Amino acid sequence: MAVLVVTDPESQHEAAFPPVAPSSILSRLRLETRGEHDAVEQVLDLMGGSLTHQSYRQRLEQFYGFYAPLEKALQSHGKSPPDIADRPHGAYKPPLSEAISSALAARLNKTAHLQQDLHHFGVLTDGLLLCRDLPPLGTQAEVLGCLYVMEGATLGGRMITQHVRATLGITPMTGGCFFEGYGDDTGRMWQGMRQLLVSGSTDTQAENSIVTNAITTFARLRGWCETFPKTARQRDHAPCLKT
Numbered sequence: 001m002a003v004l005v006v007t008d009p010e011s012q013h014e015a016a017f018p019p020v021a022p023s024s025i026l027s028r029l030r031l032e033t034r035g036e037h038d039a040v041e042q043v044l045d046l047m048g049g050s051l052t053h054q055s056y057r058q059r060l061e062q063f064y065g066f067y068a069p070l071e072k073a074l075q076s077h078g079k080s081p082p083d084i085a086d087r088p089h090g091a092y093k094p095p096l097s098e099a100i101s102s103a104l105a106a107r108l109n110k111t112a113h114l115q116q117d118l119h120h121f122g123v124l125t126d127g128l129l130l131c132r133d134l135p136p137l138g139t140q141a142e143v144l145g146c147l148y149v150m151e152g153a154t155l156g157g158r159m160i161t162q163h164v165r166a167t168l169g170i171t172p173m174t175g176g177c178f179f180e181g182y183g184d185d186t187g188r189m190w191q192g193m194r195q196l197l198v199s200g201s202t203d204t205q206a207e208n209s210i211v212t213n214a215i216t217t218f219a220r221l222r223g224w225c226e227t228f229p230k231t232a233r234q235r236d237h238a239p240c241l242k243t
């Protein structure tokens with residue numbers, strides 16, 4: 001499914017939240033990541049008729065393996081090296097602007113949602129594999145490029161929520177919390193994300209870095225999903241990191 005042909009979900013929120021004026025960064029992100037978006041969508045295959053409870057649960061495990069270390073790395077921004085020395089991707093990262101820090105605080109909840117869903121299916125997240133080939137997060141622009149992808153997933157999530165409810169009977173309370181995302185607040189949260197991207201694109205270098213890291217984030221997620229081991233035997237030999 002191509003990203004550009006679908007109606008903008010923000011339109012229903014326009015009265016309360018005037019859309020951000022068209023900008024170079026927003027159109028560049030949409031256009032330059034479109035190929036990667038469609039490739040990830042294809043690899044995940046969440047909207048097809050062959051989705052089962054088992055394959056859905058495996059997708060949740062894949063997302064957990066990507067989002068959990070990523071959210072942890074994002075939380076480590078601005079902390080002093082000794083606090084985070086033992087963490088993967090724990091090198092010191094400079095503090096973020098106040099706007100980005102508060103946006104992160106409101107958005108780094110996906111790991112908790114995935115945990116809730118996986119517990120519903122009887123999966124203990126402690127033993128799950130974690131991706132270590134994460135996108136770089138050393139600068140504010142890189143954080144924004146990565147966040148664009150993580151947050152954009154909530155738009156597709158709205159469609160996935162409807163699909164899994166209709167085909168598998170899964171609701172936000174019964175394993176569908178992650179894809180439900182912000183629910184009716186999705187348009188408002190996305191509008192805030194877009195404003196953040198515009199204000200963070202202070203010059204051409206920052207803009208290029210945001211776009212590059214958005215593409216990298218999509219590509220790393222796709223790589224992780226493509227190589228995610230399907231059986232316990234494969235898992236024992238996976239080039240990944242255990243919690």
Ligand code: HEM
Pocket residue numbers: 001003004005006007008009026029030037040041044045046047148149150151152153154155156157159160221
């Ligand atoms: C089956 C899976 C998916 C479906 C059906 C889907 C569908 C959609 C739809 C309908 C939109 C709105 C397009 C628009 O309003 O113009 C969208 C946007 C977006 N999606 Fe997905 N998506 C899926 C998976 C993902 C994933 C896994 C990610 C990232 C991890 C992602 C990232 C994005 C981003 C960043 C946008 C915003 C594009 C823009 O700049 O306007 N999507 N997706």
